[in-house]
Amino acid sequence: MSDTATAHHEDGHKSLIIDNKKLLMWLFLGSDCMFFGTLISTHLIYRKINPTEIDPTVNLFSLELTSFSTFILLMSSFLMALAVSAMHKGQIKSFRRNVIGVIFFGLIFLGCQVYEFTEFVHLGLKLDTGTFGSTFYLMTGTHGVHVAIGIFWLICMYFYSYTGKMDAHESAVDVEVAGLYWHFVDIVWIIIFTVVYLIEFIGK
Amino acid sequence: MSQADYNPLPVSPAVDHSGENEKYHVFVNLALVLAAITGVELVLVYLPFNKAFIFTVLVSLSMFKFVAVIAWFMHLIYDKLMLTLAFGTGLVIAAGTYTALLFLFSTDYVAPHEIPGIIPPGM
Incomplete structure (x- = not known):
């Protein structure tokens, strides 16, 4: 038997040379794409068939704040990529530094979203304020919940790194899987930022 | 504090990390490009250009950011x-x-x- 085949025999949870955890995460992200796809589609369709319901560019959307949130989330993705890279090299201290950065940026993003929602409610846009309010809060709120879950996951990983139970290979895969989730949250926001916020401002 | 706070994780000395070091530069460059694109998008919506043109550019930039994060940050091109x-x-x-x-x-x-x-x- 070749070395590669023997290695696969020994490592029972691997199949087709792809780590099962990674494959499962990618499949989950594929299904989450469909989930967010329907949420974003619903918002856009209602926006198209009912364009005069509300003009969010007038005293509602703050493009500067949303751009700042987008920038923060992109930078958190960058730090997450560095955290995964550090884990692959077995550099636990570097991993912790980067993960703390990701958590910090994630909390800033959530803070911005809470501030934005509070402002919108004060301005009269609530969950039951027509189809715009319903679809907007459902879509961005679901994304916010994903961010919160990601932050919780990373906080757990951060504290787990102090137990001394992490090993270079297994933990690198675990961190990579958490990283995939975090990057996914980022790419969903890239789409929401463009199709929900930026496009509303064209020609205003 | 435990010993695990200070020591790096045990890795085989035979493992080559040159690929990871190369990725670091890719990640830094990509982060700069993504930040710059976000800035460009913000400015673009206020410019008095044709709506269809701005729409096309915004969607293209968004697609680029989307694909770039998937390809490099999520390692899909390496997987x-x-x-x-x-x-x-x-x-x-x-x-x-x-x-x-x-x-x-x-x-x-x-x-x-x-x-x-x-x-x-x-x-």
């Missing part, structure tokens, strides 16, 4: 094709859902009062 297929399937279905809904709820075929949640004017 197996099966992972691309696993994710791509979901992505295609999501895009298909939007396209199908766009046709199904096209105002050319459906009157506004037939759509749930829409109250026609005067009612």
Whole structure:
């Protein structure tokens, strides 16, 4: 038997040379794409068939704040990529530094979203304020919940790194899987930022 | 504090990390490009250009950011094709859902009062 085949025999949870955890995460992200796809589609369709319901560019959307949130989330993705890279090299201290950065940026993003929602409610846009309010809060709120879950996951990983139970290979895969989730949250926001916020401002 | 706070994780000395070091520069460059694109997008919507042109540029930039994060930050270009297929399937279905809904709820075929949640004017 070749070395590669023997290695696969020994490592029972691997199949087709792809780590099962990674494959499962990618499949989950594929299904989450469909989930967010329907949420974003619903918002856009209602926006198209009912364009005069509300003009969010007038005293509602703050493009500067949303751009700042987008920038923060992109930078958190960058730090997450560095955290995964550090884990692959077995550099636990570097991993912790980067993960703390990701958590910090994630909390800033959530803070911005809470501030934005509070402002919108004060301005009269609530969950039951027509189809715009319903679809907007459902879509961005679901994304916010994903961010919160990601932050919780990373906080757990951060504290787990102090137990001394992490090993270079297994933990690198675990961190990579958490990283995939975090990057996914980022790419969903890239789409929401463009199709929900930026496009509303064209020609205003 | 435990010993694990200070010591790096045990890794085999035979492991070559040159690939990871190369990735570091890729990640830094990509982060700069993504930040710059976000700035460009913000400025672009206020410019007095043709709407269709700005729309096309915004969607293109967004697609670039989307693909770049997936390809490099999520390591998809370094990973197996099966992972691309696993994710791509979901992505295609999501895009298909939007396209199908766009046709199904096209105002050319459906009157506004037939759509749930829409109250026609005067009612």
